[in-house]
Amino acid sequence: MSDAAPTPDQTGDERDASSAGYTGTPEKRREDAVLLTGRATYTDDHNPPGTVHLAFVRSQHGHATLEEIDTSDAESTDGVLGVYTWADIESSIPGRLPLPGLDEAIPAHPVLATDRVHYHGQPIAAVVAEDRYLARDGVAAVDVTYDPLEAVIDPEVAATDPDAPQLFEAALNNVAASGEMGDAEATAAAFEAADRQVDLELTNNRLISSAIEPRAALAEYDPDDGFTITLTSQSPHGHRRKLAHTLGVGEGEIRVIVPHVGGGFGHKGHHHPGEAMAAWAARELGVPVKWTATRSGNYLEGAHGRDHRTTASLAFDDDGTIRGLRAETYGNVGGYGLGSGARMPLWYGRLLSSQYTIDAIHCAVSAVFTNTAPIHSYRGAGRPEAIYVTERLVDLAAADLGMDPVTLRRRNLIDPEAFPYETPTGATYDSGEYEPAMDRALEALSGWDADSADGRLRGQAIANYVESTGGGFESGLVRVLPDGDVAVYAGTHSHGQGHETTYAQLVADALSLPLERIRVAEGDTAAIPTGTGTFGSRSTIVGGNAIVESAQSVLAKARRLAATHLEVALEDVRYEDGTFSAGGESVPFAEIASMAYSRGLPEDLEPGLEATTFYELEATAYTFGTHACQVAVDPDTGHVEVERYLAVDDCGVRVNPTIVDGQVHGGVAQGIGQARTEQVLYDEDGQLVSATMDQYGVPRAADLPDIETDATVTPSPTNDLGVKGIGEAGTIAAPPALVSAVCDALEVDHIDMPLTEARVWEALTE
Amino acid sequence: MFPPPFDYHRASSVTEALSLLESVPEATVLAGGHALLPDLKAGKADVGAVVDVSRVSTLSGVDIDASTGTVTVGATTTYKDLLEAAKTTPELEAMLPSVIAATRVLGDRQIRSRGTVGGNLAAGHPDSDLPAPALVANATVEIRGAEGTRTLPVETFLEGPFETAVGDDELVTEVRFEAGRGPDSSTVTGAYQKSTHPTSGYAMVGVASRLTIDDGVVEEIRLAANGVAETATRLPSVEEQVLGIDLESETAKEEITAATDLAADDIPEGAQRGDGHAPASYRTAVLGTFVERAIDEALDATEVDR
């Protein structure tokens, strides 16, 4: 008889709390049981009695004026309870989504189209019916008369072609906003002085986050309690604020509950018409109204991500020293600006230095309206765009010099002694030791079998990256219950990242208690102090520090209670493994908890044992690393296989290494998707061609290799836990790694993503 | 996402199915549902009623007649059923190598549980995997209607993209495939090469081959391609050049490559197939490569000394 299966790790629950602690251990996730049996409830699984369904009539055109919306047939369709247009909602709610930072004369996205539509799929009318099928029937019965207008889909064309249609009077040349980063003069001087220069035009292709759960919201309204909105979101409090704006009510009138969320990747961090419309309809009809986007609805409405056109140059000397970098970018905003998405392209240049010492950088960006779905953050949100530009330029420079691209990179790495390091684009890198990670990647890569016996062309490449993490503040509440159980609440919201487990590990360590006494909850704005949410690789670093600080406050108070109880001075109290002791006497934490909620506490001690922290980093934490990729290209078909992929990442202290690796895997998969198969296609009339999963290339298992991971650990000086974010690293490093590897295989300078068989074939046969 | 309203009828026999198709307005056949239901959900089809034939037992089944080299597959036989039959009766794969190979790579496990052989051909999807092997196996499609039964060769049955010869009130009842035959001394072999479209899972290019080899010489060759034209298409220009090649000669490989280079000639320009991910120009450019691979794979399965 054999020992056929590896013995699973003991879970933390079984471990003595006095051993090394939970931080750094690969605890198995507590979230899993309900997920594995399908018992977890996501938004669409919620069906309070009386729930009715909402569906949208969506624009069939990319750009058109609305001549007429005939709802009479729809209203008389079986099972339809109401059909609504802008005219029905405009008097009772402001009805436009937030749009901070743009010229006020530029209209924000209306919940339902006013007199015109700016993108294929824009909501025009809402149908509420007894069930989903009947809602669909109602939608099919609405008759919209359009006067189609010319459409423009490319941001550079929209901004520079005088004949391009203008979407908004107030946005000259369709420019929503423009900005610069760095120093134009210094960069010009650097280019003048440098020996050489390479230039590149590149596109960062448009993507759709494609979380497997589409967007959904269930709204309930009670005249006394206000709105209760259950929805799929990455940011419960963010949604509360934005819904309040769109509905024109106070935030106190809205309770947002975010249950299980089936992936987010950025696009569930912002507010969409369906959520507001469901709320309005719930108030109007007095019944729960549920809106669940179909996949095509989700793809049509977005938000989408990326979509930059960039012209960039790198100035460098004959010995490979980089002197300057210049980039001019047109970033797509979409048919309407959506929240901060309208200005997002303006920030991307922040990371153009990547890991390199570059004397001068200048980045000029125009964020441009086009007749496409609105754009907002998608995993990486600006960092992938920047790192992609820099890494491609570095490769081109190496080719120009006939130098090994690794040598060129190494020559320009920021010195470990130079941190904190301020880049010419105003980013201050907190810490970094780039060479060890790069060397680990190179060592592994050198051992990969690149034999060409099967006739395929092999290429290898590395990509270096940095990632800014930990922006904004976060709320963390640690509440000890009278029996010593601990409830932890955070304003972040896990949609796969395992906060329930990671946060429990952190608090268990901070309180020296066993893992099973800690319970973590997120998602209910009625229970959780206002926070920011989960995106931008921030939860562990900001949320984690928030709850740990709260745990420390709690422990400090518990210690005082113990001192009082043991009748000793505070400094004589010892705390170990859940027990306070002094002078031979001891008292367990649970008993202190009970005391905290009893009568008869001394005057100087308030009852209660909990703490809330609103935590914000004083400096951004910069994760970094090097990814290595080997591809095999079929020279007769252009098919690219990613044969090997290794991610070496440094996100500081890794609280749960397995969960961290999982985040890397997922990010890399999405990065490979961008590089090889994913592209959002619009035709010239603004019709979305890739509107279903039949036509948008989300990678399947057979499209991906076994993604290998390794790590270096450079604790971050920005926070006590020494952590940095990791969620987006893969999407940042994988695209340049893959493109570079294919270019290596083909011995060409550049191919624009996605590297479809057809594009690679073109490069092979040119 | 949601089909428009329609009436559902279940037929328990072919006769009942035909009667329903005739009498119920705008009725259409439902078997595996993996062509019809996605179309209904996408709003690409609108029917008054469906006639479900998936439980008509006489329409399902695989009959192998080794003596005549014929395999008769009931229209509602699922891909999974066909693969099971190939497992339990190994001769089936030897008789229809490209059909079985294509069925293995078609769709995914879930689709193969429900999608049917008859339904596949009746849907006429230009990128589907089964039509080219059907052409190569000289398949015929039996259709029954009120007027009686007719049988069409698959190349006639496939009329255009998503257009086939089965009438509104008719039912595909079976598909008959022929194994390659040759003298006792000969070897019959075949293969299916697929370039999978990464978004749809269908074929960007799919090539089916069947060769009969006697004494090292190609006595018969049939080649067909999916995904490159409006319907699956035979490749006569290539077949002509490969026929008669002495595989054991030194120039055999060159000759085959030269022959496969002609494949694109068989795809009329107006009828080429492409999309945003894989344009027609790409598919026709690489067709020759897949044809060569389909030939090579078939030959590798034999003991011919090349």
Next chain:
Amino acid sequence: MSEHHISLTVDGETESLRVAGRTLLVHALRDHLGITAPKVGCETSKCGACTVSLEGDLVKSCTVLAVQADGCSIQTAADTDDPLLERVRDGLHDAHGLQCGYCTPGMVMSTADLLQEADTLDEDVIRDALKGNICRCTGYTNIVSAIEQTAVALEGSESTATPTGQDDGGDD
């Protein structure tokens, strides 16, 4: 538009329900019977989040009419009485083969089906077998490991269950 009284036996429980002819099985399960395991993630039969076993066949319940499943037995990932599903779930849990969990019930069913039917499993076979299940979170690496490990665990327990009197040759 026709309406039909049908019965479905789901994870061992038989239920009667009334559905329209056009009602998809996934909606009959979710909306009529309150069964949350199969999920809707696309509309073109691609994502596999709706995957269930229908009379022992692995199917996408979004591409079957409920009425077509009348009288049939259906198994979802919620079935806690099936030891194979339990192993599959354990395997995914042990290998961190799930993150948001939305694709997971479908993945559980496809894995169980693969383990029951396949003769030999290697990485290529597994990845190919998952063609009908899309995961956006995990990049599949841990899912593949989970399946490999579960297969090994099953093999191990099978050899321990070898009928008595037979020499299993000391193989593992």
